[in-house]
Amino acid sequence: MNIDVKIELEFYFTFDGLIIAHSTDYKIIGDMYIKYYNKYGPKHEYYLYAVNKQDLKDFIKIKE
Numbered sequence: 001m002n003i004d005v006k007i008e009l010e011f012y013f014t015f016d017g018l019i020i021a022h023s024t025d026y027k028i029i030g031d032m033y034i035k036y037y038n039k040y041g042p043k044h045e046y047y048l049y050a051v052n053k054q055d056l057k058d059f060i061k062i063k064e
Contacts, residue, residue, distance in 0.1 A: 012049040015040075 011029040013021045021032040
């Protein structure tokens, strides 16, 4: 197994169940959350998803 596995986090911001923004830069997602919260207030659902994105080829040897 390759020990130099690249791990990349991706962030998603959802508003009332809809994906509003997706980025690898947390600041962009944080700024988007603040913008939506200031505009729509606390009566909505706001979620942050952090996803670990990995290339499966780094973990699985494909037999040819």
